[in-house]
Amino acid sequence: MDSVPRRKNSVEGGRGDGEQPVEVMTGMRHECGVFGCVAAAPWPTQIDVAHVICLGLVALQHRGQESAGIVTSEGGNSKNFHVKKGMGMINSVFNDEAMKTLKGNLGIGHTRYSTSAASEEVNCQPFVVHTAHGVLGVAHNGEIVNCDKLRNLVLSRGVGLSTRSDSELITQALCLTPPGAERDGEPDWPARIKNLMKLAPLSYSLVLMEKDRVFGVRDPYGNRPLCLGKIVPINNVYPGEIVEISKTGIKTITIVERPHDDPQAFCIFEYVYFARSDSIFEGQMVYSARLQCGRQLARETLVDADIVSSVPESGTAAAHGFSRESGIPFAEVLCKNRYVGRTFIQPSTRLRQLGVAKKFGALSENLKDKKVILIDDSIVRGNTIGPIIKLLRDAGAKEVHVRIASPPLQYPCYMGINIPTKDELIANHLDPIKLAKHTGADTLAYLSVEGLKLAVRENIDNKEHKSVGHCTACLTGQYPAALEW
Numbered sequence: 001m002d003s004v005p006r007r008k009n010s011v012e013g014g015r016g017d018g019e020q021p022v023e024v025m026t027g028m029r030h031e032c033g034v035f036g037c038v039a040a041a042p043w044p045t046q047i048d049v050a051h052v053i054c055l056g057l058v059a060l061q062h063r064g065q066e067s068a069g070i071v072t073s074e075g076g077n078s079k080n081f082h083v084k085k086g087m088g089m090i091n092s093v094f095n096d097e098a099m100k101t102l103k104g105n106l107g108i109g110h111t112r113y114s115t116s117a118a119s120e121e122v123n124c125q126p127f128v129v130h131t132a133h134g135v136l137g138v139a140h141n142g143e144i145v146n147c148d149k150l151r152n153l154v155l156s157r158g159v160g161l162s163t164r165s166d167s168e169l170i171t172q173a174l175c176l177t178p179p180g181a182e183r184d185g186e187p188d189w190p191a192r193i194k195n196l197m198k199l200a201p202l203s204y205s206l207v208l209m210e211k212d213r214v215f216g217v218r219d220p221y222g223n224r225p226l227c228l229g230k231i232v233p234i235n236n237v238y239p240g241e242i243v244e245i246s247k248t249g250i251k252t253i254t255i256v257e258r259p260h261d262d263p264q265a266f267c268i269f270e271y272v273y274f275a276r277s278d279s280i281f282e283g284q285m286v287y288s289a290r291l292q293c294g295r296q297l298a299r300e301t302l303v304d305a306d307i308v309s310s311v312p313e314s315g316t317a318a319a320h321g322f323s324r325e326s327g328i329p330f331a332e333v334l335c336k337n338r339y340v341g342r343t344f345i346q347p348s349t350r351l352r353q354l355g356v357a358k359k360f361g362a363l364s365e366n367l368k369d370k371k372v373i374l375i376d377d378s379i380v381r382g383n384t385i386g387p388i389i390k391l392l393r394d395a396g397a398k399e400v401h402v403r404i405a406s407p408p409l410q411y412p413c414y415m416g417i418n419i420p421t422k423d424e425l426i427a428n429h430l431d432p433i434k435l436a437k438h439t440g441a442d443t444l445a446y447l448s449v450e451g452l453k454l455a456v457r458e459n460i461d462n463k464e465h466k467s468v469g470h471c472t473a474c475l476t477g478q479y480p481a482a483l484e485w
C-alpha cells in the first residue's frame, strides 16, 4: 500500500537540542530487542531464568543501547513480578545484586532504542501493570503506526496513561476487555491480544507475560522479526502469529490475517544492516543474504580494481560476495576500534569530524598503490564514507570506488527505526556522481531495489515460507500500511 506519511512531530525526541552535547549520527538508529524465557516443568526450576534472559539481551545489545529491563515471575499464584530496569547498557544495569532479585520460573527482557518517547527511565521496558486479572508485563520492538487512534480509544475508556510511549499504550490496550469474549470474570488473554492486533496491525514483535505464561506475538505484516527456540532449535514466529509458551510447552493460539489482503512486509533492512549476521530469517542466514547482495552488486556495478574491501562490520559479508562474483581478491583495508560504539557524543565540530577517523585505522600495506573497491552496506547521512575515503587515500590508495550493497535511503521509517528526516538523508541531496565528488571517491554506485529484493529472496526457504514480502519503504516510499498519525 502506497501512502505519503507525515513526519512524526515528537516533542520527546530528546536529541541534539541546543544545551545537549551534539550526537554524531551515523547509520540508521536501531530498533529494540525483546526476549522471553519459560523454564519447562517441574517448577521451581533449577535454571537461572534471569541469567538466560540477560544472555539473550546481550546477544541483542546491537539493537538498542539506551536502556534495558528484565521482569521475572515465580508463576503459581504469585501476585507480583520481580522487576529491574535502568538506563544504559545491559552490563551496567544487571549487576550481581540486581540479578539476585530476579527470581523466577519465567521472564521477559528488553533492550531499547527509543522511537516513540524520550530516552528516559519512565519509558524503559518491559512495562508492568496490575490488571483485574493479575500482573501483565510487555516488551515491544516496533512502532504503532496508528498510535493516535489507539491512544484516543484507550483514553476514552477511562484509562490514564503515564507516558507518551506506544509500548505503554499496547500494555493498556491489552487490559481492555475485548468485545463479547470474556465470561465469568475470567480473562481471555489470546482474545485480548487478537483485539489489540485488529486495533493496531503494524508494527511490533511482542513478548507478553502473565503470571505463568509468556506469549510471543508478531504483527500480521511480519514487519519486525521474532523467533522461537527450545534452547537450541529455533523456529520463526510467523506474521500475525500468537504463540503461548508455558511450562508444558509451546503452542500456536492463532494466526491473525492482515487487513485488506495486504502483502507481507518484513523489514528488508534487517537483512542489510540491523540483524546480527548469524541470525536466521525466513529459513536463511543473514550472512548468506548479505553475501548474495554483494554478488548482485558486482553484477550491477563492476569496475576494474586490484582489491575488494569493506567498511567493517556490516559491509564485510557483501564485500566477500562481490569478491567471489567478480574474481577480484578480498583484502582488509580498515581496522575498526572495537571500543568505540556505533554513535559518538562529541562537544565540538572538530571532535565530531575526528569521530569517524577515531573509529577506523588504515591497513596501509594492504592498499598502497592499489585500486580499491570499497563496499559498505548503506549510506544514510553520509558521515562515515567521506572520512574513510580520505583515510585510504592518505594511506596510499590509488583509486577508491565505493559500492553500496543497498539502494539509496530516501524516506523515513515509521515502524520502529529511527531513520533521519528526508532532509538529513544525503541521497535526497546528491546523486551518485555528485556524492562521489563530495566524498572524494573515484566512482560511487548503489545496488538497485530489484537487485536487493532478488538477492534477499534467492535463498528463502519457500517450502516453509509460502508467502514472501518485504517492506522497502525507506528506499521506495511504498509503505506497507497507511499511517494514521
Ligand SMILES: O=P(O)(O)OC[C@H]1O[C@H](OP(=O)(O)OP(=O)(O)O)[C@H](O)[C@@H]1O
Pocket (backbone or CB within 6 Å): 025, 026, 027, 028, 273, 311, 312, 313, 314, 315, 342, 376, 377, 378, 379, 380, 381, 382, 383, 384, 385
Ligand atoms: O552514512 P552514515 O550516516 O554515516 O551511516 C552509514 C554507516 O553506518 C552504519 O555503520 P555503523 O558504524 O553504525 O555499524 P556497523 O559496524 O555495524 O557497520 C552503516 O553500516 C554504514 O557504515
Ligand SMILES: NC(=O)CC[C@H](N)C(=O)O
Pocket (backbone or CB within 6 Å): 030, 031, 032, 112, 113, 114, 115, 116, 117, 123, 140, 141, 142, 143, 144, 165, 166, 167, 416, 417
Ligand atoms: N525501537 C523500538 O522498537 C522502540 C519500541 C518503542 N516504540 C519505544 O520507543 O520504546
Ligand code: SF4
Pocket (backbone or CB within 6 Å): 223, 266, 267, 268, 269, 270, 412, 413, 414, 415, 417, 471, 472, 473, 474, 475
Ligand atoms: S521503512 Fe525501511 S527500515 Fe523501516 S521497516 Fe521498512 S525496510 Fe525496514
Ligand SMILES: [Mg+2]
Pocket (backbone or CB within 6 Å): 311, 312, 313, 314, 315, 376, 377
Ligand atoms: Mg558500517
